[in-house]
Amino acid sequence: MTPAPANTAPPCNNLALRKAARYLGATYDKALAAVGLRSTQFSILQVLNTHGETTITSLAESIAMDRTTLASNLKPLAREGLVTVEPAPTDRRARIAAITADGKTRLAEAAPLWRDVQARFETAFGVDEAAALRASLNAVLDTGFEPWAE
Template identity: 35%
Template sequence: MKKENKQFNLSNVRECTACAGFNTRKLNRVITQIFDDAFKDIDFRSTQFTPLVMIFANGPITVNKLSENLVMDRTTLGRNLKPLERDGLIKIEPGIDKRQKLISITDKGIKLLNRAYPIWQKTQKKILNQIGETNWQGMLKEINTLLPKLQKVE
Protein backbone atom coordinates (compact mmCIF):
# COMPACT_ATOMS: atom_id res chain seq x y z
CA MET A 1 0.00 0.00 0.00
CA LYS A 2 1.32 3.39 -0.99
CA LYS A 3 1.68 6.09 1.65
CA GLU A 4 -0.09 9.27 0.78
CA ASN A 5 2.22 12.27 0.75
CA LYS A 6 0.19 14.97 2.47
CA GLN A 7 1.02 18.57 1.85
CA PHE A 8 0.23 21.14 4.48
CA ASN A 9 -0.44 24.77 3.85
CA LEU A 10 2.48 26.33 5.69
CA SER A 11 1.58 29.90 4.84
CA ASN A 12 0.15 30.40 8.33
CA VAL A 13 2.79 28.40 10.22
CA ARG A 14 3.79 31.50 12.20
CA GLU A 15 0.62 31.12 14.22
CA CYS A 16 2.46 28.25 15.94
CA THR A 17 4.59 30.84 17.76
CA ALA A 18 1.46 31.58 19.80
CA CYS A 19 1.25 27.91 20.84
CA ALA A 20 0.02 27.56 24.43
CA GLY A 21 2.36 24.64 25.08
CA PHE A 22 5.45 26.28 23.62
CA ASN A 23 4.97 29.57 25.44
CA THR A 24 4.16 28.11 28.85
CA ARG A 25 7.13 25.72 28.58
CA LYS A 26 9.36 28.63 27.59
CA LEU A 27 8.36 30.55 30.72
CA ASN A 28 8.64 27.39 32.83
CA ARG A 29 12.19 26.75 31.56
CA VAL A 30 13.31 30.28 32.46
CA ILE A 31 11.82 30.11 35.96
CA THR A 32 13.15 26.59 36.52
CA GLN A 33 16.65 27.73 35.52
CA ILE A 34 16.49 30.65 37.96
CA PHE A 35 15.56 28.32 40.84
CA ASP A 36 18.06 25.63 39.77
CA ASP A 37 20.84 28.24 39.77
CA ALA A 38 19.79 29.34 43.26
CA PHE A 39 19.73 25.75 44.60
CA LYS A 40 23.01 24.62 43.01
CA ASP A 41 25.13 25.34 46.11
CA ILE A 42 23.14 22.77 48.08
CA ASP A 43 23.09 20.27 45.19
CA PHE A 44 19.33 20.47 44.84
CA ARG A 45 16.96 21.08 41.93
CA SER A 46 13.70 22.95 41.66
CA THR A 47 12.04 19.78 40.33
CA GLN A 48 12.87 18.18 43.69
CA PHE A 49 11.82 21.14 45.83
CA THR A 50 8.10 21.16 45.07
CA PRO A 51 7.49 17.42 45.61
CA LEU A 52 9.50 17.57 48.84
CA VAL A 53 7.43 20.53 50.06
CA MET A 54 4.19 18.74 49.14
CA ILE A 55 5.30 15.56 50.91
CA PHE A 56 6.28 17.57 54.01
CA ALA A 57 2.99 19.49 54.03
CA ASN A 58 0.69 16.54 53.27
CA GLY A 59 2.66 13.44 54.23
CA PRO A 60 2.45 10.68 54.54
CA ILE A 61 0.73 10.91 51.17
CA THR A 62 -0.10 8.31 48.55
CA VAL A 63 1.64 8.38 45.19
CA ASN A 64 -1.76 8.89 43.54
CA LYS A 65 -2.64 11.89 45.72
CA LEU A 66 0.79 13.47 45.25
CA SER A 67 0.50 12.93 41.49
CA GLU A 68 -2.90 14.62 41.55
CA ASN A 69 -1.68 17.54 43.71
CA LEU A 70 1.32 18.16 41.45
CA VAL A 71 -0.73 17.68 38.26
CA MET A 72 1.90 15.17 37.14
CA ASP A 73 1.52 11.71 35.68
CA ARG A 74 2.62 8.84 37.91
CA THR A 75 5.48 7.78 35.62
CA THR A 76 7.09 11.23 35.65
CA LEU A 77 6.47 11.54 39.37
CA GLY A 78 8.13 8.17 39.92
CA ARG A 79 11.23 9.34 38.03
CA ASN A 80 11.31 12.54 40.10
CA LEU A 81 10.94 10.65 43.39
CA LYS A 82 13.71 8.10 42.74
CA PRO A 83 16.60 10.52 43.50
CA LEU A 84 14.80 11.76 46.62
CA GLU A 85 14.39 8.20 47.86
CA ARG A 86 17.93 7.21 46.83
CA ASP A 87 19.36 10.17 48.74
CA GLY A 88 17.33 9.30 51.83
CA LEU A 89 15.16 12.43 51.68
CA ILE A 90 11.88 10.53 51.44
CA LYS A 91 10.67 7.08 52.35
CA ILE A 92 8.23 5.10 50.18
CA GLU A 93 6.41 2.28 51.94
CA PRO A 94 3.37 0.10 51.30
CA GLY A 95 0.14 1.61 52.58
CA ILE A 96 -2.60 -0.16 54.50
CA ASP A 97 -3.90 -1.29 51.13
CA LYS A 98 -0.84 -3.04 49.66
CA ARG A 99 -1.62 -1.56 46.23
CA GLN A 100 -0.95 1.91 47.59
CA LYS A 101 2.43 3.41 48.30
CA LEU A 102 2.82 6.01 51.04
CA ILE A 103 5.48 8.66 50.77
CA SER A 104 6.86 10.49 53.80
CA ILE A 105 9.73 12.88 54.33
CA THR A 106 12.71 11.73 56.40
CA ASP A 107 14.70 13.71 58.96
CA LYS A 108 17.37 14.17 56.29
CA GLY A 109 14.69 15.52 53.93
CA ILE A 110 13.49 17.98 56.57
CA LYS A 111 17.06 19.19 57.12
CA LEU A 112 17.50 19.78 53.40
CA LEU A 113 14.14 21.53 53.20
CA ASN A 114 15.26 23.81 56.05
CA ARG A 115 18.31 24.75 53.96
CA ALA A 116 16.37 25.05 50.70
CA TYR A 117 13.41 27.08 51.96
CA PRO A 118 15.30 30.35 52.64
CA ILE A 119 16.91 30.02 49.19
CA TRP A 120 13.48 29.54 47.66
CA GLN A 121 12.13 32.58 49.55
CA LYS A 122 14.98 34.80 48.36
CA THR A 123 14.67 33.58 44.77
CA GLN A 124 10.88 33.92 44.74
CA LYS A 125 11.28 37.49 46.00
CA LYS A 126 13.79 38.26 43.21
CA ILE A 127 11.40 36.91 40.60
CA LEU A 128 8.47 38.91 42.01
CA ASN A 129 10.59 42.05 42.17
CA GLN A 130 11.49 41.56 38.51
CA ILE A 131 7.98 40.93 37.20
CA GLY A 132 6.09 43.02 39.75
CA GLU A 133 3.63 41.95 42.42
CA THR A 134 0.62 43.06 40.36
CA ASN A 135 1.74 41.03 37.34
CA TRP A 136 2.39 38.01 39.55
CA GLN A 137 -1.00 38.21 41.29
CA GLY A 138 -2.68 38.57 37.89
CA MET A 139 -0.76 35.61 36.50
CA LEU A 140 -1.52 33.49 39.57
CA LYS A 141 -5.22 34.35 39.25
CA GLU A 142 -5.16 33.36 35.57
CA ILE A 143 -3.35 30.10 36.32
CA ASN A 144 -5.92 29.21 38.98
CA THR A 145 -8.74 30.05 36.55
CA LEU A 146 -7.28 28.24 33.54
CA LEU A 147 -5.97 25.09 35.20
CA PRO A 148 -9.35 23.49 36.02
CA LYS A 149 -10.67 24.41 32.56
CA LEU A 150 -7.69 22.86 30.79
CA GLN A 151 -7.82 19.72 32.91
CA LYS A 152 -11.21 19.05 31.30
CA VAL A 153 -9.91 19.31 27.70
CA GLU A 154 -10.15 15.99 25.91
Protein backbone atom coordinates (compact mmCIF):
# COMPACT_ATOMS: atom_id res chain seq x y z
CA MET A 1 0.00 0.00 0.00
CA THR A 2 1.32 3.43 -0.95
CA PRO A 3 1.29 5.98 1.89
CA ALA A 4 -0.65 9.20 1.37
CA PRO A 5 1.49 12.13 0.22
CA ALA A 6 2.64 14.30 3.12
CA ASN A 7 0.58 17.29 1.99
CA THR A 8 -2.77 15.46 2.05
CA ALA A 9 -4.88 14.41 4.99
CA PRO A 10 -5.26 10.70 5.64
CA PRO A 11 -8.59 9.21 4.59
CA CYS A 12 -11.27 9.90 7.17
CA ASN A 13 -14.17 7.47 7.52
CA ASN A 14 -16.26 10.09 9.30
CA LEU A 15 -15.80 12.73 6.59
CA ALA A 16 -16.57 10.27 3.79
CA LEU A 17 -19.68 9.05 5.59
CA ARG A 18 -20.91 12.55 6.43
CA LYS A 19 -20.35 13.82 2.88
CA ALA A 20 -22.32 10.92 1.43
CA ALA A 21 -25.03 11.29 4.09
CA ARG A 22 -25.41 15.03 3.40
CA TYR A 23 -25.49 14.43 -0.37
CA LEU A 24 -28.05 11.65 -0.24
CA GLY A 25 -30.00 13.22 2.64
CA ALA A 26 -30.38 16.46 0.69
CA THR A 27 -31.67 14.46 -2.27
CA TYR A 28 -34.34 12.81 -0.12
CA ASP A 29 -35.11 16.15 1.60
CA LYS A 30 -35.64 17.82 -1.78
CA ALA A 31 -38.08 15.12 -2.88
CA LEU A 32 -40.00 15.05 0.41
CA ALA A 33 -40.29 18.84 0.60
CA ALA A 34 -43.37 18.58 -1.62
CA VAL A 35 -45.25 17.10 1.36
CA GLY A 36 -43.56 19.23 4.01
CA LEU A 37 -41.24 16.59 5.45
CA ARG A 38 -37.51 16.19 5.82
CA SER A 39 -35.89 12.80 5.43
CA THR A 40 -35.30 12.46 9.18
CA GLN A 41 -38.96 13.21 9.88
CA PHE A 42 -40.01 10.68 7.26
CA SER A 43 -37.84 8.05 8.95
CA ILE A 44 -39.36 8.83 12.36
CA LEU A 45 -42.89 8.53 10.97
CA GLN A 46 -41.96 5.31 9.18
CA VAL A 47 -40.55 3.73 12.36
CA LEU A 48 -43.56 4.79 14.44
CA ASN A 49 -45.94 3.50 11.78
CA THR A 50 -44.15 0.15 11.67
CA HIS A 51 -43.52 -0.36 15.39
CA GLY A 52 -46.41 1.55 16.94
CA GLU A 53 -46.07 3.74 20.00
CA THR A 54 -42.69 3.56 21.65
CA THR A 55 -40.63 5.33 24.25
CA ILE A 56 -38.37 8.17 23.17
CA THR A 57 -35.38 6.09 24.31
CA SER A 58 -36.40 3.11 22.16
CA LEU A 59 -37.16 5.31 19.18
CA ALA A 60 -33.78 7.03 19.50
CA GLU A 61 -32.04 3.66 19.63
CA SER A 62 -33.93 2.33 16.61
CA ILE A 63 -32.85 5.25 14.43
CA ALA A 64 -29.38 5.68 16.01
CA MET A 65 -29.96 9.21 17.26
CA ASP A 66 -29.34 10.77 20.64
CA ARG A 67 -32.46 11.56 22.66
CA THR A 68 -31.94 15.34 22.62
CA THR A 69 -31.70 15.46 18.82
CA LEU A 70 -34.69 13.16 18.52
CA ALA A 71 -36.73 15.42 20.81
CA SER A 72 -35.85 18.38 18.57
CA ASN A 73 -36.98 16.42 15.52
CA LEU A 74 -40.24 15.38 17.17
CA LYS A 75 -41.29 18.94 18.11
CA PRO A 76 -42.31 20.09 14.60
CA LEU A 77 -44.03 16.76 13.95
CA ALA A 78 -46.01 17.17 17.17
CA ARG A 79 -46.85 20.82 16.34
CA GLU A 80 -48.28 19.67 13.01
CA GLY A 81 -50.28 16.92 14.71
CA LEU A 82 -48.36 14.12 12.98
CA VAL A 83 -47.16 12.53 16.23
CA THR A 84 -48.04 12.67 19.88
CA VAL A 85 -45.53 12.68 22.71
CA GLU A 86 -47.08 11.93 26.09
CA PRO A 87 -45.85 10.77 29.49
CA ALA A 88 -45.90 6.99 29.84
CA PRO A 89 -48.78 5.79 32.00
CA THR A 90 -46.53 3.51 34.05
CA ASP A 91 -43.57 5.89 34.45
CA ARG A 92 -44.28 9.62 34.24
CA ARG A 93 -40.57 10.30 33.56
CA ALA A 94 -40.66 8.27 30.34
CA ARG A 95 -42.26 9.74 27.23
CA ILE A 96 -44.17 7.77 24.61
CA ALA A 97 -44.23 8.80 20.95
CA ALA A 98 -46.96 7.65 18.56
CA ILE A 99 -47.95 8.45 15.00
CA THR A 100 -51.38 10.04 14.55
CA ALA A 101 -53.95 9.51 11.80
CA ASP A 102 -52.68 12.73 10.17
CA GLY A 103 -49.14 11.39 10.47
CA LYS A 104 -50.17 8.19 8.67
CA THR A 105 -51.80 10.25 5.94
CA ARG A 106 -48.69 12.40 5.49
CA LEU A 107 -46.51 9.29 5.46
CA ALA A 108 -48.71 7.77 2.75
CA GLU A 109 -48.37 10.97 0.70
CA ALA A 110 -44.59 10.93 1.15
CA ALA A 111 -44.05 7.23 0.44
CA PRO A 112 -44.21 7.47 -3.39
CA LEU A 113 -41.73 10.38 -3.31
CA TRP A 114 -39.40 8.35 -1.10
CA ARG A 115 -39.78 5.28 -3.34
CA ASP A 116 -38.90 7.39 -6.39
CA VAL A 117 -35.65 8.65 -4.82
CA GLN A 118 -34.88 5.15 -3.58
CA ALA A 119 -35.34 3.73 -7.10
CA ARG A 120 -33.33 6.53 -8.75
CA PHE A 121 -30.46 5.98 -6.32
CA GLU A 122 -30.48 2.23 -6.88
CA THR A 123 -30.53 2.74 -10.65
CA ALA A 124 -27.58 5.15 -10.50
CA PHE A 125 -25.58 3.29 -7.83
CA GLY A 126 -26.67 -0.28 -8.55
CA VAL A 127 -29.23 -2.43 -6.78
CA ASP A 128 -26.66 -4.91 -5.46
CA GLU A 129 -24.27 -2.10 -4.51
CA ALA A 130 -27.05 -0.27 -2.63
CA ALA A 131 -27.92 -3.46 -0.72
CA ALA A 132 -24.24 -3.98 0.11
CA LEU A 133 -23.95 -0.35 1.21
CA ARG A 134 -26.93 -0.70 3.56
CA ALA A 135 -25.45 -3.91 4.98
CA SER A 136 -22.08 -2.20 5.53
CA LEU A 137 -23.68 0.83 7.15
CA ASN A 138 -25.76 -1.42 9.42
CA ALA A 139 -22.57 -3.25 10.37
CA VAL A 140 -21.07 0.08 11.47
CA LEU A 141 -23.71 0.12 14.21
CA ASP A 142 -22.24 -3.11 15.61
CA THR A 143 -18.68 -1.83 16.04
CA GLY A 144 -19.06 -1.41 19.78
CA PHE A 145 -18.85 2.37 20.08
CA GLU A 146 -21.18 4.04 22.56
CA PRO A 147 -21.59 7.57 21.15
CA TRP A 148 -24.58 8.44 23.31
CA ALA A 149 -23.57 6.66 26.49
CA GLU A 150 -23.95 8.84 29.56
